[in-house]
Amino acid sequence: MPRSFLVKKHFSAGKKPNYSELERQAAVAAPLLYEPCPLAVIPPPEVLGPGAYYPPLVWDAGLLSSLFPGGPGSEAAPGAGPGLELTALSSEEDEGKSSGPPSPASAPPAGERFRCARCARAFSTFAGLSKHKQSHCDAQARKSFSCKYCEKEYVSLGALKMHIRSHTLPCVCKMCGKAFSRPWLLQGHIRTHTGEKPFSCTHCSRAFADRSNLRAHLQTHSDVKKYQCKTCSRTFSRMSLLHKHEETGCSGSR
DNA sequence: CTGGGGAAGGGGCCC
DNA sequence: AGGGCCCCTTCCCCA
Numbered sequence: 001m002p003r004s005f006l007v008k009k010h011f012s013a014g015k016k017p018n019y020s021e022l023e024r025q026a027a028v029a030a031p032l033l034y035e036p037c038p039l040a041v042i043p044p045p046e047v048l049g050p051g052a053y054y055p056p057l058v059w060d061a062g063l064l065s066s067l068f069p070g071g072p073g074s075e076a077a078p079g080a081g082p083g084l085e086l087t088a089l090s091s092e093e094d095e096g097k098s099s100g101p102p103s104p105a106s107a108p109p110a111g112e113r114f115r116c117a118r119c120a121r122a123f124s125t126f127a128g129l130s131k132h133k134q135s136h137c138d139a140q141a142r143k144s145f146s147c148k149y150c151e152k153e154y155v156s157l158g159a160l161k162m163h164i165r166s167h168t169l170p171c172v173c174k175m176c177g178k179a180f181s182r183p184w185l186l187q188g189h190i191r192t193h194t195g196e197k198p199f200s201c202t203h204c205s206r207a208f209a210d211r212s213n214l215r216a217h218l219q220t221h222s223d224v225k226k227y228q229c230k231t232c233s234r235t236f237s238r239m240s241l242l243h244k245h246e247e248t249g250c251s252g253s254r
Numbered sequence: 255c256t257g258g259g260g261a262a263g264g265g266g267c268c269c
Numbered sequence: 270a271g272g273g274c275c276c277c278t279t280c281c282c283c284a
Binding site: 259266 | 271272273274275276277278279280281282283284
C-alpha cells in the first residue's frame with residue numbers, strides 16, 4: 001500500500017502548507033487542535049483565517065461514499081455517530097460484500113476481478129472467491145479476518161480493526177483537515193503545526209518532532225553507519241540511502 | 255548525486 | 270479488546 005494511501009491531502013504535491021502561518025493561527029485555535037476521533041470538525045474560515053483554512057474537504061463517511069460507491073462509508077447509517085466506523089467488521093458483512101474500492105488504474109480484467117490473497121487464484125465473482133477461500137486448510141483458515149476494503153487478511157480481529165482504520169481515517173486534524181488512522185499519528189502531525197520538538201539530540205543542539213527522525217539523525221553522528229552495501233562495503237545512515245546507492249548502480253569500489 | 259531532515263504509514267507489543 | 274507506544278520503513282524535498 002502506498003504511503004499516502006487514502007490520506008487526504010489539501011495541498012498540491014510539491015507544496016507544503018505555510019507552517020509559519022499555521023503556527024500563528026495555532027495560538028488562536030489551540031483548544032481546537034486535537035480531537036481524538038470525531039469527523040467533520042474543521043473550524044470555519046473566520047476561526048482559522050485564510051492561512052489555515054482549507055475548503056470543507058473533510059474525510060468523512062459522506063466523502064468516502066461519494067468517492068467509493070459501495071465502499072467505505074456507504075453503509076453507515078445516516079444518523080450514525082462520527083468516528084471509527086467498524087460496523088463493517090461484522091462477520092455478516094464480511095461474508096457478503098465485495099472487497100473495497102478497486103483502484104481504477106489497477107483494475108484487473110473482468111474475468112478475474114476477485115483474487116485470493118493466499119494463492120493469487122482469480123475468480124470472476126466474489127461468491128466464487130469466498131467458496132474458494134473456505135477450501136484452504138485449517139491453518140490458513142485461522143487467518144480469517146478479512147478487510148472488506150482491500151484483500152488483506154489478519155489472524156486477529158484487533159489487527160484487522162487496526163488495519164481498517166487506515167481506510168476510515170477517523171482522526172482528523174482540526175487545523176488543516178488532514179485525516180489519520182491513529183491518534184498518535186495525528187499528534188505527530190499536530191507538531192508540524194505547533195513546532196513542538198520534544199526529542200533532542202544529545203550530541204548536538206538539534207531537536208526533532210519525531211523519535212524515529214532523531215534516531216536517523218543520531219546515525220549521522222556515528223562513524224560506522226548502520227546500513228552497509230554488500231558490494232562495496234560502504235555504509236549509510238539510512239536504509240533508503242543504501243537502497244538509492246544500490247539502485248543507482250554500485251560500482252563495487254568505494 | 256549524496257546526505258540529511260521532515261512527515262507519515264503500518265505492524266507488533268504492552269498495559 | 271482497545272489504546273498508546275515503539276520501531277521500522279518509505280517518500281519527498283532541499284542543501
